[in-house]
Amino acid sequence: MSTLRLEIVTPERKVYEEDVDMVVVKGVAGELGILPNHIPLATPLKIAPIKAKKGGKDEYVAVHGGFMEVRKDKVVILAEAAELGNDIDLIRARQAKERAERRLADKAANVDHKRAELALQRALSRISAAGGE
Incomplete structure (x- = not known):
């Protein structure tokens, strides 16, 4: 199965950068699941956790607003603030x-x-x- 690169960036630092199987976010229009080779997309995000599915496991990142850009093999989330679930x-x-x-x-x-x-x-x-x- 192919993967896609997920980058979560805040004004201070890059919070997350990994190859993942799927990304699940809450956009202003509802929940979105992004798989490799998804059509290009840009959307504002709600204050909600991002779920990265990676090798059968789920990783969570608390994202406090921002935007998501989807490319063929990459998802970039520009967030006002973000924290890894394990660091909270x-x-x-x-x-x-x-x-x-x-x-x-x-x-x-x-x-x-x-x-x-x-x-x-x-x-x-x-x-x-x-x-x-």
């Missing part, structure tokens, strides 16, 4: 989720609900990528 501190991610949920439950006018919602999405993505839920 699950306890800290759960604490961040709880903080965001408390802020969203607070109906006070001084709470930035959009910012709290984004913080909650990032925390949920990190927890999922780390295998916590």
Whole structure:
């Protein structure tokens, strides 16, 4: 079976670069599965984990927004921020989720609900990528 190269890049560094069998992402229009020789495509991504299927195993990377470009033999994800699932501190991610949920439950006018919602999405993505839920 052929593979494709997956690169996940942030403004600070290259987070992931491996040959994989399949890439699964959550685009703004829904979930996409990318196999080798996929048609060229570019799409914005949601805050959600990326799943890389490699040799019968799944690897996860928490991606916090960005864009994906698909070429015949390569997928490039340009992300605002990204973390390998194995590098995520699950306890800290759960604490961040709880903080965001408390802020969203607070109906006070001084709470930035959009910012709290984004913080909650990032925390949920990190927890999922780390295998916590």
